[in-house]
Amino acid sequence: MVFFKTSTPPAIALFRHCGQAPSTMSLLASISPALNDRPDLLTTAVTDMYNLIMTKKEKRIKKFEKGEISKIILATLGIGALLGGTILITPNFPIIIGTFIKLIEEIKGIKLPKTKVKRTLQQLEKRKILNLEIKNNEVYVEVEDVWNKEIIKYSIQSLLELKQKSKWLGKWFIVMFDVPEIERNKRYYLRGFLKEIGFYQYQQSVYVFPYECEKEVVLIKKIIEGGKYLSYIIADKIEYENKLKTYFHLPI
16 A cells, blocks of 8 residues: 655545545545544555445446457447447448447447447458548448458347347247258358357257347348258247256246
């Protein structure tokens, strides 16, 4: 613990340095004179309060894993471009970065720092996934290829995540496929793709989701390798469904 050379009581100096509210410092100002004769107790009290406040600050800061912001941006690009936006915002690409950040907040429910968004967009531009263009002192985002597989994957994944927030209607939506052995690489890719976007692997080539997803499956058929071999089935009941309910956090 380091205190600053000042006539201000050390507790107040420390918490001013941490940017604490006047109410916190007023409280410390009232108690610190009583502890001036006991520097050991004062140091302990200030240390405990400092650690508590900094812990709360850390909890308010959203920490992102490597590549997570890219996935969020790609998902938003896909949803915005493929579906034409949402009720609150209907983006027309190219779109101003500020408006794009609002779209991220609306679709994903996440507030991202503008600097991190800009940096990630620049990285995606280098990968030729999107273009950044300056017009009238504003930076615009334009999708290079809306059918890019990464954009499709993360946008479908986000759409399925959104559907899981709605009420379950008691049906099961099944995707199954039979890929010829000569194209087994496409079979492996399909398995990984369906699991990553949120489906449950019921059998080797059978995947289940608890919410309607026909439009998403149609899109997968058009874009993803091996998608033409997919079949879409709706079931009222399937065997071992309690295991699926547990997996998708549904009432048993």
